[in-house]
Amino acid sequence: MRYAPPKGTYDILPPAPGRSAVQDSEKWQWLEATFRDLCRLHGYAEIRTPIFESHELIHRSVGEGTDIVAKETFDFETKGGDSLTLRPEGTAGVMRAYVTNRLYIERPVGKLFYIGPNFRYERPQKGRYRQHHQAGAELLGAAGPEADAEVIALACAFYVRLGLRDMKVKLNTVGTPESRAAYVVALRAWAEPLLPQMSADNRRRYEQNALRMLDSKEPQDLELLSSAPVLSDYLDEASQAHFAAVKSYLEAMGLAYDEDPRLVRGFDYYTHTVFEIQSTVLGDKALGGGGRYNGLIEAVGGPSTPGIGFGLGLERVLLALEETGAALPEAVGLDAFLCPLGEAARAACVPLLATLRRSQIACDMDYTGRRMKVMLEQADQCGARFAVILGDDELAQGVATVRDMATKTQQSVALEALATCLSKISG
Ligand code: AMP
Secondary structure: OOOOOOOOOOOOEOOOOOOOHHHEHHHHHHHHHHHHHHHHHOOOEEOOOOOEEEHHHHHHHHOOOOHHHHHHOOEEEOOOOOEEEEOOOOHHHHHHHHHHOOHHHHOOOEEEEEEEEEEOOOOOEOOEOOEEEEEEEEEEOOOOHHHHHHHHHHHHHHHHHHOOOOEEEEEEEOOOHHHHHHHHHHHHHHHHHHHHHOOHHHHHHHHHOHHHHHHOOOHHHHHHHOOOOOHHHHOOHHHHHHHHHHHHHHHHOOOOOEEOOOOOOOOOOOEEEEEEEEEHHHOOOEEEEEEEOOOHHHHOOOOOOOEEEEEEEHHHHHHHHHHOOOOOOOOOOOOEEEEEOOHHHHHHHHHHHHHHHHOOOOEEEOOOOOOHHHHHHHHHHOOOOEEEEEOHHHHHHOEEEEEEOOOOOEEEEEHHHHHHHHHHHHO
C-alpha cells in the first residue's frame, strides 16, 4: 500500500538539482535564519505556541463571518470531548499565550516573533496549500503610530534582505470599532438593493458580517464594490491622525507604500492600520499582511492592551523569489567525504570521522563498499570539497590521499595531521 501526502500538503526535502525552492529544506533554513536574525535586530524574542487551540479561541478571535472561520478551519473533537481547531493563523494563539503566561507583567512592551505551520481547508493551487507556513511578529503594549511603522518596516526588511525586487506595500486604516460600525451601517444600506446581483458568498456575508463583503474576489462583486462607500469617509479624527502619523513615519524611513482605501484584510480583529505586501509575480495573492488589533488581548481575557503584528507567507515568498530570478543561496556542502577501499579501511574511517567532526570538519563516508568511481560521484553529490581516499597501501603508511574535488589534484597527508590539514585548506 502506498500513501500520498494529504491533499494540499507537500514534503520539504533535502536539496537536489531541479528541486523547487518551496520543497528545498536548505532554502527554508535560510528563510527562517534570515527572519530570526532580523527579529533579533529589532528586539523581538521568539514564542512557540501549540498548533491547535480551543475551537472557541480561534473562531471568536478570527471572527465568525470571516472566510477562514466559515469555510477553512480544521475543527475536531478529542477523544475526551474537547473542541479544538488547528491554528489557521498565528496571532490568536500568541495572544492566548501572552495572557495565559501573563507576559504583560514581564515587560511593558512585548515584542514576540514566531515561525510555524498554519492550516486552512482551501482549494489547493500554486501558492495556496492546506498546510502553509508563516513568519510573524507582534508588538504588544504600544498604541502609538511609531509601533505601526516599526512593524511594517520589519516586514519590509525581511523581503529586502531576501533579495525580493518587486515588493509593494498596500496600506489602509479601518479605524476604531465605532467608526467601523458606522461604516458597516452605510455599507449594508448600499448593498441591500444590490443583493440579487451579488455572489452567494457575499449574500451570506451581508447577513453574517457585512464588512467581509469587501474580501470578495468574485468579478461580479468587485464591479459592484467599486461604487461602495469607503471606510475612510467614516473615520473619526483620532483615527485619521493616527493614520497620518503612520504614513509620515514610513516616509521618514524611506519606505514606499500605496494607499488602498478598500483594503480591509480577512480578520475581524483589526483596528486602525492594516497593510498587505504584494508581489506582481503572484497575481492577486498577497505575500503577507498585518495590522493593529487593539481589542484582541482583552477579547481573549487579558488586560486592555494595544497590539500590532503581521504574518508573512513563507511558501509565497519562496515562489516569488524563484519567479523573479533572485539569487537564492546554494546548498552548503560537506568539507570532506571519506572513500574507504576494503574492510580494514572502512573500519579505520569510523574513528577518523569522529576525529574530523570534533575538529568541526563537516564530513561523511561511504557505508556501502562501492567502487571508487561511484564513491567519488557521491562525494560530488554531497558537495564535498575533498574526497579522502583510504586503501590498504595508505593504511600501511598511515596516510590518506586527499583529492580536491574542484581541481582534481591529489596529495598524500598523514592521518594524524588530516584534521589540521583539512581545516587549513578548507579555510
Ligand atoms: P493571512 O493570515 O490570511 O493574512 O495570510 C498571511 C499570508 O500567509 C498570506 O499573505 C499568504 O502569503 C500566506 N497564506 C495564507 N493562506 C495561505 C495558504 N492557504 N497557502 C499558502 N500561503 C498562505
